[in-house]
Amino acid sequence: MGDKANAHPGAAGRAAAAARPSDIRNVVLVGHSGSGKTTLVEALALTTRAVSRAGRVEDGGCVSDYDEIEHRQQRSVQLSLVPVEWDGIKINLLDTPGYADFVGELRAGLRAADAALFVVSAADGVDGATRMLWEECAAVRMPRAIVVTHLDAASADFDQMTRTCRDAFGGDDPDAVLPLYLPLLGEPGADGHAPVHGLIGLLTQRVFDYSSGARKDRAPGEDELPLIEEARNRLIEGIISESEDESLMDRYLGGEDVEVKTLVQDLEKAVARGVFHPVLAAAPAADGGTQGLGTVELLELVTGGFPTPLEREIPGVTSVRGAARAELACDPDGPLAAEVVRTSSDPYIGRLSLLRVFSGTLRPDQTVHVSGHGMADRGHEDHDTDERIGSLTAPFGKAQRPLAAAIAGDIACVGKLNGAETGDTVSAKDDPLLMAPWAMPDPLLPVAIEAHTKQDEDKLSQGLARLCAEDPTMRLEQNASTRQLVLWCLGEAHRDVALERLRTRYGVQVDPVDHRVSLRETFSGRSAARGRHVKQSGGHGQYAICDIEVEPLPEGSGIEFVDKVVGGAVPRQFIPSVEKGVRAQAAKGVATGYPLVDVRVTLVDGKAHSVDSSDAAFQTAGALALREAAAQVQIHLLEPVAEISVLVADEYVGPVMSDLSGRRGRVVGTEQAGGGRTLVRAEVPEFEIGRYAVDLRSLSHGTGRFDRTYARHEPMPQQLAAKIRDRQARDG
Structure with a gap:
């Protein structure tokens, strides 16, 4: 593996359907x-002849980022x-977004894959978010390898990058992260930077020269052997220690x-078991070339060292009816169990x-x-529904290539x-199954929206339903308290893409508006008032008078109504x-339009008329009495307080607590x-954390995470309430 003298490209133009699960590798790219x-991904597609230079243009300029939004945002x-x-x-290559707002797409890729390629830039290094993803993969022992890119950057240093990867990913065993090749450097240019035009295989001590645009194998010169001796010995020791x-x-x-x-065989086994993580280098082919630097070596690692779907533990499966069932195996002849890992719409x-x-x-x-x-x-x-499979295809850029079948272990697109x-289980009609869901991040950035026009309003409900069907990291809320329609997103970029998709895919234009927090009102002290509703100007009159007393109650008490009328001052049928009138007015609020809570309203007296009193009249009198009582005492505004838990690297604990x-x-x-992280627990008014999902990411350099739960409402500071x-x- 990795040091073969000759490449063995696959069939040109398309990827055929796999005949056996052992002939499949599912690999997610992370970075x-x-x-x-x-x-x-483009370089690997070119090396395998899945696409030609001309084919790249015909496929829309890119074999994976073919969405119009991706082209616009680059x-x-x-x-x-x-x-x-x-x-x-x-080889099913799953290209994932690297921006934190689209971590849901990344998690879907991890679910669909059996191994991961961590792509790190020699110019930028390893960020904290990539370290955290590495730890997630380590927790489930997913096999991983590391690919160093951007070797042509002026600041690129492969040796230094390898040490960085050992520090970032090695944990307690840095010798489990070692390079399989060393770069072959050319003559330094005017800027002093030496270009990489080949690789030296550490195990077979062969040189793979890419300077001509195609991989050429030769023996190393005498001056090149001393360069690899120390690295070769360390690699051999690392492989043997994991044997x-x-x-x-x-x-x-x-x-x-x-x-x-023997070393290659042990290396492949250690990689497949997820205990050894080789470091490779890769770069796209030079103009006119057909093989990018390191792409052949990477493909040989994937095919020889990464596990097959047969070695992947299948997620837990139950019957739709809730009954437990035996574990499934990756068997093309077994019961059908598939999972939707992405949903999209094509015009x-x-x-x-x-x-x-x-x-x-x-x-x-x-029929499934x-x-x-x-x-x-x-x-x-x-x-739970039965549907008929439409077309079955293998996607490639904008093209969809028909497939005769997709066997256990494979990934395919199904139309209509x-x-x-996303997240649904597809199984046999006569044996419906349900797979355990994968972990989804909680959307914590609220975006209140309104339809731009009446025409948009008519299409809004259907457009939002389709949008949420595509993206389970998005949550739609119809807030009854604030009467706002709220999209909960993972960040500003996630929000922008969602609104753009609404406009371009579903023809719905919306306007973001200020997100309102669900406030409450309560009485600051005791109060009493009379509600008088008397109208007798011709015809059937209205007559209702009620006297009430209002007192505040502890938080969480709601509205309590007490009847203390004596002597029938208010007939029993009108109490x-x-x-009803008091509760209706409390729901509307008495001062600022927010619901009134945590008070006891006691009806103590009143008057009625034998002819003109009615249910409606006493409802109105009750509401008037509550408003009058509120006018005679200070009304406190209550704001919601959230309990938040912030998981952050130790180095950012101080700034997070200060913030x-x-x-x-x-x-x-x-x-x-x-793992060098701290969990900070705090109580924060929801007014202050509307943008915390964005601000925490900036504060912690992408490494911080938090979750929130409603704790209670408590009085807002008077200056803010004012x-x-x-x-x-x-605003009127």
Whole structure:
């Protein structure tokens, strides 16, 4: 693996359907925005002859970032699948967005893949977010390798980048992160930077020269061998230390030369087990070239060292009816179990669902069961329905290449599964299944929206439903308290893409408006008042008088109504009417239009008329009495307070706590979370954390995460309450 003398490209032009799960590799590319993931995918597609230089242009300029929004923003915003073939192996390359706002797409890629390529830029290094993703993969022992890009940058230093990767990803065992190759440098240019035009294989001690645009294999010169001796010895020791053959270390320490074939086999096993993580270098082909630097070596690592779907543990599966069932295996002849990992809409084809098949075989025109549960809070209602599979294709850029079948372990696109949403399970009609969902980040940035025109309003509901079906990291809320329609997003870029998709895909234009926080009102002290509703100017009159007393109650008490009328001053049949009027007025508010809470309203007296009193009259009198009582006492505004938990690297704990204090927050505790991170718990008014999802990312350099839960409402500072009242007065 990795040091073969000759490349074995697959069939030109398209990736054929795999015949066996052992002939499939599912690989997700992970890395920060701008690290070169998409460029690497293009280089691999070119090396495998899945696309030609002319073909790239015909496919829209890029084999993975083909969405119009991606072209305009010059960055990936969704998960893309690019299938290629190498040495008889089908490789499904899953290109993920590197920007934090689209981490939902990344998690979908991790769900669909069996191994990960971490792409790091020699010019930019390793950021904190990439370190955290590495830890997530380590927690589930997903096999990983590291690819260093941008070696042509003036500041690029492969040796230094390798040390950085060892520090960032090695943990307690830095010798588990080692390079398989060293760059072959040319003559330094005028700027002193030496270009990389080849690689030196550390195991076979062969040189792979890419300076001509194609990979050429030769023996190293005498001046090149000393350059690799130390790195080669360290690599061999690292491989042997992870070997399952315990006698190998004794043989090596005894001075025995271990065969390269044995080392390669042990390397492949260690990579597949997720205990050894090789570092490689890659760069796109020079103009006119057909093979990018390091692409052949990378393909050989993927096909030889990355696990097959047969080695992947299938997520937990239950019957739709809730019954437990035996674990499934990656068997094309087994029960059908597939999962929708991405949903998108094509203006010509309609809805497209990207599916990872875990068990069984998916075929065109097959009737399947689609089920989804547990995400009603994000606008994804539980559903179970039978649908017919339309077209079955392998995507490649804007093109969709027909597939005869997708077997267990493969990934494919299905057209017109109109009831399917991201995260749904697709199974056999007569054996409906439900797969355990993968972890989704909570959207914590609220965006209130309004339809731009009446025409947009008519289409808004359907457009939002489709948008949420595509993206389970988005939550739709119809806030009854503020009467606002709120999209909860992961960040500003996520928001911008969502609104752009609404406009361009679904023809719905919306306007963002200020997000309102759900305030409450309460009485600051006791009060009493009379509600008098008397109208007797001709015809049937209205007569109702009621006297009430109001007193504040502890937080969370709601509205309590007490009847203390004596002597029938208010007839018994009209007492519920007074209560109804009081509660209706409390829901509307008594001072600023926010609901009144936590008071006891006691009806103590009143008057009625034998003819003119009615249910409606006493409802009106009750409401008037409550308003009059409010006019005679100070009304406190209550603001919601959230309990938040912030997980942040230790180095940012101080700035985070200082920032929370500046948001009127109260830090209630901290605790060590392991891995050099701290969990900070605090209580913060929701007024102060509307943009915290964005601000925390900036404060912690992308490494901080937080979650929030409603704690209670508590009195707002008087100066802030005064500002809200003044603003309402100005707005009318």
